[in-house]
Amino acid sequence: MALGDVASLWIWLLAILILLTIWLGVKIVPQSEKHVVERFGRLRAVLGPGINFIIPFLDRIAHRVSILERQLPTASQDAITADNVLLQVETSVFYRILQPEKTVYRIRDVDGAIATTVAGIVRAEIGKMELDEVQSNRAALIGTIKTSVEDAVDDWGIEVTRAEILDVNLDQATRDAMLQQLNAERAxxxxxxxxxxxxxxxxxxxxxxxxxxxxxxxxxxxxxxxxxxxxxxxxxxxxxxGLEAAQYQVALKQVESLVALGEGSGKQTIVVPSSALEAFGNAFDLLKGRR
CATH class of the missing domain: 1.20.5 (Single alpha-helices involved in coiled-coils or other helix-helix interfaces)
Structure with missing residues (x-):
């Protein structure tokens, strides 16, 4: 092999090495991910979205972690209220990873750990409340559960975005008793x-x-x-x-009575007592006297 051929080969190898170094040293991270970089098995850096540079052959991307919001599968767990009523509670939790280095190095099964934590917190919180409070204060209960879960998973680099109680089911005996109570209340x-x-x-x-x-x-x-x-x-x-006025009023009343008697229907003959004639005379005399 001629000297010129050897030189050309080394140039080609050097060019390939440079291209490989550039290829391995430049990392483009998608917007929805973060990459955890290790150097000789130890945490070196966390790469955010965009163009990043690492040292080839020394650094490697050990974990590609999605930072999108995740939903745990709907879980169902039993809980007993303060008034000894057995409930079956269905819950759902939404979370996202904020610090991948904590998540990948401190916990193995993130979903399982969160589900177990939620189940324990739900049982503890419902155990402090009576059945009526669980039914009427569901929003407050959800807020308490969310806060408690956030505190529990803080060391894992996780943010709990939402916690929901999807349903609260009662056993058949309790349902029958509540139905009887409801009917009695309606009556x-x-x-x-x-x-x-x-x-x-x-x-x-x-x-x-x-x-x-x-x-x-x-x-x-x-x-x-x-x-x-x-x-x-x-x-x-x-x-x-004086007395004349009184006599005049009495005589006037007697005259009015006789007139009313004469105006009655079916009366053809009127018998007038002698006292009536005197009444007419007295009234006439008194009337003259008043004039």
């Missing part, structure tokens, strides 16, 4: 509503009777006032004109 409310209706009807009737009595009393008072006024007028007339 009680119906009786209370009926009793309140009857009570209201009695109150309204009493108010109507009281109103009628008040109006009757007011009418009687007005009538009494009118009679008292008329009596006062007569008394005043007697006081002013």
């Amino acid at each position: 009680r409310r119906a009786l209370v509503t009926e009793a309140e209706g009857k009570k209201r009807a009695i109150e309204l009737k009493a108010d109507a009777d009281l109103y009628a009595a008040q109006k009757t009393a007011e009418a009687r008072r007005v009538q009494a006032d009118a009679e008292a006024y008329a009596t006062g007028v007569v008394a005043s007339a007697i006081a002013d004109n």
Whole structure:
């Protein structure tokens, strides 16, 4: 082999080595990933999205970790409330990895570890509450579970983005007991509503009777006032004109009575007592005297 051929071979090998070094030293990381770089088995760096450079043959990408949000499979676990009711709770957790170096070096099975942590926290939190509180304060319970899970997985470089309680199931015996209680409560409310209706009807009737009595009393008072006024007028007339005024009023009443008797239907003959004639005369005399 000629010297020129050897030189050409070395140039080609050097060019290949340079290209290989560039190929191995330049790393492009996708936006949805982070790469963990090791040097001789130890953590060297964490590569973020974009173009990164490493030392070829010394550094290597040991882990490619997705930083997209993940959802754990729906898990179901048993829990007992403070009032000794057995529940079956279905939960789902969403999380993402923020620090891959912690995740890959501190925990082996991330999904399994989070699922176990969630199950323990759910049982502990539900054990502090009664059944009615679990049903009515589900949002507060979810918030407490999420906070507790975040604290537990903080050392793993994980962020819990959401925790959900999908369903809370009761055993059949508890369901039957709750149904009986619900029916009894409905019957009680119906009786209370009926009793309140009857009570209201009695109150309204009493108010109507009281109103009628008040109006009757007011009418009687007005009538009494009118009679008292008329009596006062007569008394005043007697006081002013003496006995003649009283006799005139009596005679006038007698005349009015006879006129009314004569105007009655079916009356062809009117018998007038002698006292009536005297009444006419007295009234006429008194009338002349008043004039």
